[in-house]
Amino acid sequence: MKKMWIWGSVVLLIAVGFYVFLSSKKLIIDHNSQPLDVKYSDLQEINGDYNSDIFEVRLIAEVEVTSSASPNPIRIFPSVNGQLILECDAKVDDETSFDYRYYKIDRTGVVTDSIYSSYSDYQVQFIDDFMVYTSDKDGHYTTWPLNGDTTKRRLVELNTDLIWADEKVEAMTREINKSAKYWFSSSFGNDSVWYRKTYFYADGKWKLLWQKLLGYTNVSDEESGNRYRKDVFRSGEVGFEMPKDVRLLYFYPEDKMKYHHIIGGGAGGFSVYNWRGQGFFETNVAGKNFRFKVPRLVVEKEKYNGFRPSLYTVSEAGGSAEIYNPAFYHSPNGFSFYSPNSQQMFIIKMKRRQLD
Incomplete structure (x- = not known):
């Protein structure tokens, strides 16, 4: 019985070998x-x-994990001082999903500085000299793009108690849109109540205007902070x-x-x-x-x-x-x-x- 089992195994192996060989031959003709x-x-x-005697080639960014939600996990956009910012998806596990690393690249192609940003804490907007950190609760800004300073500067918040009349808020919003050097908006809901936040730069400071809304509202791309940034290169294109x-x-x-x-x-x-x-x-x-x-x-x-x-x-x-x-x-x-x-x-x- 044992001998028959051995012979059966040999025949099976030969059959598998022929199948693989023939299949391979069909794949390459x-x-x-x-x-x-x-x-x-x-x-x-x-x-x-x-x-090469002429060119230097170096891996400057690599990601370990990507997802369909992040088809372009490495991106480059211009910044102040003639430098470029390289944004790299930092996801390595579920806890770091949507986190980013940012690298400064100077005019000679050298990485001069880097910073890590956790998406679970804040969303980040790069606007010329500033990184503006926003969340549903609060926010702050730094001048890291300009000079590498990561000191968190508080926003000057207006109408935090939400008692301003709608007419006053709307009038101030129009003035912000007209005269502020930078401004952008976002919205969020909490317990079925919706809020609009307008971030703007005036008098040498970043400020935040709060507004309580009657219902759901959507902020268009033309009103968001994304309009201040233009990617010049992305991986996965x-x-x-x-x-x-x-x-x-x-x-x-x-x-x-x-x-x-x-x-x-x-x-x-x-x-x-x-x-x-x-x-x-x-x-x-x-x-x-x-x-x-x-x-x-x-x-x-x-x-x-x-x-x-x-x-x-x-x-x-x-x-x-x-x-x-x-x-x-x-x-x-x-x-x-x-x-x-x-x-x-x-x-x-x-x-x-x-x-x-």
Whole structure:
């Protein structure tokens, strides 16, 4: 009986081996035997191992966990003193969900300071020299963007006892909207009672005007603090059109394989056979050509978009295709940012001896 069990196990293993072998053969149906053109052999991937006499490449931000609620967990926006602020989703567990880390990047591409912000305590608005911290209960502000000072300065609060007549509040709101250097509003509900808060900067101080409302109200984007901020670059951006500042120099096919497109939204997906290989690209960093390669790349051209190339990466035969967007932000100060996916962002600079 034991002997029969052993023989049965052997037969099963052989059968599984044949199945895996045959399945693998079906997933990869052709291989390119032509060697890569030698002029592309020195091109490298953009990562921490990038080695060049001209360029320095460094990972500047990386996130461990992302969610559908945060498709762009790394963002960059301009700030005062010619600097950039890098905002990084700090989520590593449920307790830090929606928390952020902020990094100052000066004109030379150097991180000079950083600060952590807990979303469970306050929401943060970057408005020129200020970080304004708001919540349903209270708020404060600092001048960290301007000078690194994290001293919490209290807001001058008006109508905290909510006894002002509506006409007085509305008149003051109109005056704030007309003459305050900065202002924005928010609203919140508590025990079915709604409140509107107008934050504004006047007479060298940030102030807060309270107002009790008759019912639910919504604050538009034009009235919120978001209008003072404009992201210039975000990780995880997707797009089928190749950026205008990036050029595909050459695609080297390696294996023709089967892979899948997952459409989502209940629409299912479909599979295709296509060549996967290496893509070789070029962009411009600080006035010089910057070339790089992307492995596991597939290029599709369809009639519906004028046969322009659509780029994807496929990690393994039979896997799903992920949109690849060779996204860069080129700072006018002579360095660039690159994001290959939603989780990472790299900075690319000229090496110092190239600047001297």
